[in-house]
Amino acid sequence: MKKKLSVVVAVVVVLAVILYFVLPGMLVKWARDKERKAAGLTEKNLRIAEFDIAYLEGGQETPIVMVHGFAANKDNWTRFCRFVTPSYHAVALDLPGFGNSAFVENVSYGIVDQAKRLDQFVNAAGLKKFHIVGNSMGGHISARYAIMFPEKVMTLGLFDSGGVKSPAPSEMAMKLSKGEPNPLIAKSADEFDRMLKFVFVKPPEIPWIIKNYLVKEAMSHSASNSKISKQMSSELGALESDLPKIKTRTLVLWGANDRVSDVSAVQVFEKGLPNCSTVIMKDCGHLPMIERPEEAAGHYLTFLKGR
Numbered sequence: 021m022k023k024k025l026s027v028v029v030a031v032v033v034v035l036a037v038i039l040y041f042v043l044p045g046m047l048v049k050w051a052r053d054k055e056r057k058a059a060g061l062t063e064k065n066l067r068i069a070e071f072d073i074a075y076l077e078g079g080q081e082t083p084i085v086m087v088h089g090f091a092a093n094k095d096n097w098t099r100f101c102r103f104v105t106p107s108y109h110a111v112a113l114d115l116p117g118f119g120n121s122a123f124v125e126n127v128s129y130g131i132v133d134q135a136k137r138l139d140q141f142v143n144a145a146g147l148k149k150f151h152i153v154g155n156s157m158g159g160h161i162s163a164r165y166a167i168m169f170p171e172k173v174m175t176l177g178l179f180d181s182g183g184v185k186s187p188a189p190s191e192m193a194m195k196l197s198k199g200e201p202n203p204l205i206a207k208s209a210d211e212f213d214r215m216l217k218f219v220f221v222k223p224p225e226i227p228w229i230i231k232n233y234l235v236k237e238a239m240s241h242s243a244s245n246s247k248i249s250k251q252m253s254s255e256l257g258a259l260e261s262d263l264p265k266i267k268t269r270t271l272v273l274w275g276a277n278d279r280v281s282d283v284s285a286v287q288v289f290e291k292g293l294p295n296c297s298t299v300i301m302k303d304c305g306h307l308p309m310i311e312r313p314e315e316a317a318g319h320y321l322t323f324l325k326g327r
Contacts, residue, residue: 048233052095059101061110068140070127074120075113075145079105082174083147086112087138089156089182089307090252091204091238091245093119096155100309103317108151108324113141115158123244131157131183131255135164142172151324153177153271155309156281157252160259167265176270177320178289180278180306183259186285190278192218204280205245206238219306221277263292270296271323273316275304297323 056063061078076094084104086097097112104110114121116137117129127133138161142150151174154162159181166173186193192203204219206212212235216223226234272289274281286298299319301308308316 045233047227047230051230052098055095055098059098059110060105061098061101061112066141066144068116068137068144070122070124071116071137072122073113073116073141075111075141076101077109077111077145079107079109081107081109083109083111083150085138085142085147085150085152085162086110087152087154087158087162088112088115088118089154089158089180090249091118091241092156092158095119096307096310099313100317100320103314104321107321111142111145111147111150113138115161117244117248118241129248129251131160131164131252131258132168134161135168138165139169139172148172149174151175151177153179153320154181155179156306157182159183160255163259163263163266166268167262170266170268173268175324176266176268177273177323178270179273179308179316180275180281181272181285181289182256182281184263184285184288184292185257185260186282187287188282188284190280190282192280193282202246202249205242205249206235207242208239209235212238218279220311221275221303221305222311224310260288260292263289264294266293267295269323271320272296272298273308273319274298274300275306275308275311276300276302277304278306280306299323 056076061076064077065072065074088094088096094112094114101110115134117123149172152162152165159178160183162176163178163183166176195203203215206215270293272286274283274286276283283300290296290298301315304311
């Protein structure tokens, strides 16, 4: 009887270990693979300098390079891509230092350096001329790229972009000015929940077992994200004076309820960009391509078609 009880206890312990450590990762992989397949995307890898770069690619015809924001990754674009890949060739990368791309110590992750690495990436991927769209920090990098390599950029998309100081300070800017922690860096489950509420008007519903895995994933990047955040702090408004240099047609798309980058920043882009159109999505936060992917993609595709 004691032997049988010991066997049962051992089985329960093994199952608990599998449930806690193995199953969440399997579920996340299954969910991501399902989303990517629905969007026609395949994960690939290439190397530039000292960085291994992970990226998603799919679709056909004219390329669109998609650049994620701070503390994010290439899958920020996956649901958005579902509406884009039937007509365009989508390429969404993990920037050096983020996602599944390498973080290398003792190198600069400033905006200009990341724009240069982005150019190394597109060259290695064989992309000659393309549309480029970026969100948040990725918008700042994309705009800087359009200034540095204008001959390669067909159009520019800026979704809740960084790079300028909004006339009305954002909630995040006020927090950072008081010395409070960066709300985009999660070091615990509670901070992860607060981060979701901070970037979305309506946070997505995530099953607890998957959320636990995502919390651990976010925590594993918290140290590198903190280092990168400090490096970028001196460049937060560096784009504003250079906006007139961006001659390409540009879409500025914003969530009206963005707490990271206040919607008043749209005025700065409208004033500085020579060829700019704008869309403000009501009841939407900092990540429109995740929160309302079909609507965001609709606005973007209309822009690409010149309407």
